[in-house]
Amino acid sequence: MAVLAVAFVAGCSDGNGVMPGGGEGSPEVVEKIDAPLFVYEILADRMATDSTAIDILDMLSEPRVEQLLMNHVPEEVVHVQAKREAAAAFGIDSVQLANDSGAVMLAVSAMVQNRESKDGTMNLIRNLGEDLKGDGVWNDPNWKIKIADWVVGLDSNWRYNDVRNNAAPYYGGNVPYFEKYMRAFFPIAYGFEPCDASNAGTVTYVNQGQSVYFANNYEHADHSRVRFICDANGFQWRVASAIEKDTAGFGAGEYDKEVREGRVNHDNYYIFDAGRWRAATPQEADGFTDLVQVYANLKSSEKVVFIIRHSERTSETGASGHLTDNGKKYARDLGARLAKVGTEDFYFGYSGYTRTYETCEYIAQGKGQVNYTIEVLPYMDGAWYVKDAAKADAYVNSDGGGWMVYSKYGFTGAYSDAFYDLETRSEQLLKDQILANIGSMKRVNVMCTHDYLVVPLLAYTTDGHANVRYYEKNRWVNYMAGVAMIISADGSVRYVPVKGLETGIM
Structure with a gap:
């Protein structure tokens, strides 16, 4: 030996x-x-x-x-x-x-x-x-x-x-x-090519079919989710961490707090925060900002219109359907949280349906607002984007239901014979209806509407980034979630997906 x-x-x-x-x-x-x-x-x-x-x-x-x-x-x-x-x-x-x-x-x-x-x-x-x-x-x-x-x-x-x-x-x-x-x-x-200063940080995959780590392409995860990074510390290839492989090629976010799906682990989400990508918390991963936080950060010179889905409803989907007891509580609780930020009176508008009226009503009551009226706004109707109701209903019945059809329309432009052009119709809503009448409203405005309006609007205002692609990811907009339309003093407008509950998706 x-x-x-x-x-x-x-x-x-x-x-x-x-x-x-x-x-x-x-x-x-x-x-x-x-x-x-x-x-x-x-x-x-x-x-x-x-x-x-x-x-x-x-x-x-x-x-x-x-x-x-x-x-x-x-x-x-x-x-x-x-x-x-x-x-x-x-x-x-x-x-x-x-x-x-x-x-x-x-x-x-x-x-x-x-x-x-x-x-x-x-x-x-x-x-x-x-x-x-x-x-x-x-x-x-x-x-x-x-x-x-x-x-x-x-x-x-x-x-x-x-x-x-x-x-x-x-x-x-x-x-x-x-x-x-x-x-x-x-x-x-x-x-793999040699790891050196010229390609440090590059993330790649194994394309040899004999390997247990084989992938058809970088984002293909059916065989293996393992990817490899050229580590600048020592210039050696090693197995990439989740955030390294999922955010490879992202570059800077298009806006602060942007949320993106992981490139390899498609159930992971990452948020652009303080100039870098990090793993999003479960609450952040839905891509929605707390409505109360948006209100708290609103400048004195700015106005905001919160266009949100109603609170939790009963099984009655008609115009006279009410909120559940939970739905009433959710709306009151949101109002109470808003009251902790400011005591100013809000403007309220609704679609004409009982459940949207009740949502506005209980938010107002929860924030302790005594003087309020709730105005009917025809442009908040859930059928705002529908061009041909008979055709839209036929697609809903044949193609997997309303969530499937309305999300596919909003994000892919499908069913063009049943729905208006997304950009044109969204601009009509935002500019011709809301902005045109903002002078008669208040600094903070709440418009209670329906998911069939909110989902296409989210698709438009986020340029397709909103995490409500039910047709693809089985995610739909939650109750009291929607879009914050923030109008600056110079008339410029920006949009933020907002949520009134813990998550913006369901």
Whole structure:
């Protein structure tokens, strides 16, 4: 065993630090990790037979040595050449081999070990040796990728220490920093370009179909959600964290507090906050700002119109349907929260339906407003965007219901024979109806309407970013959520999706 240890440790470096992988999302490595013990046993068997020290690269290069001798390469150089070629198959150059051989041998030994058996490992050593024999190049991509996948599993699940602990007795406890060579191998196997200053921060995916981490394209997550980043700290490829892969290519947000869906993890949401992207809280992820917060931040020179869906209703969907007891409470609670910000009187308008009237009424009561009237506003009717009611109803009945049809119309322009052009009709509502009459309203105005108006309006005012694409994501606007129309002193207008409850979606 002493001879074996000498062969393994020759040229061993002193470093033993482990670089963190910093990633998530790979299949968990749960089986016992025996590497590199099978290789060590195979080498021990050879040394016991031949009474000659041998390392894993010597063993891999034996067929290549035979070929080089047959090609009349001088005997004094064949062993060095064959060993360098075997190391190069794993992305290791001659300088690394000469100066850090202990770490190199451990890394290669761990990578060539077949985890199923000693015999399987021996077969891989033979096959790889034969592959190298003809031209000194490892030509079998399948085994490269299989080993690369295994290395990524180790890296992602912090299992390098298993290899380190297995090897510790052979290194007197001073195990060299072998991990860097394993990390350098998988980008080569996957065909990634070298990681350097020119592409630091780039995130990519594995496009080899043999890999368990294969993806058809960057955003395709049916096979694997694992992506890889060129880390500027050390210029090594590693598994990307969730936020790194999900926000890759986002650039700056189009506006503060913009919320976007993750590019790989499509159920993750990120918010642009203070000049950078961060994971959104569940409340932020819906993309709606608290209506009370918008009111609290309103400048004295600004006016606002809150165009919101009514509060929770009963099962009666007709014009006379009422709010539920919960719906009344929600509206009163919203009014009470608004009263904590300011005591000014609000203007209230409704669609003509009982539940929209009651929503305005209970908000006013909740904020303690005594002097209020609630004006009927025909342009707040839920059918504002409908051009042909018969056709719209037919689509609702045939294409999955109103939520499906109205969201698809708002976000894709579908059903153009049943609905008005979204931009034209939205501008008619916002400019010709609301802005044209803002002079007769107050600084703060609440208009209670219906989801069939709010969803297309959200699609228009957010340029398609609102998180209410029911046809695609099964998300619909919640009660008392909608759009804040903020009018500045100079007449300019901006729009903010708002919510009166904890979330803006349902």
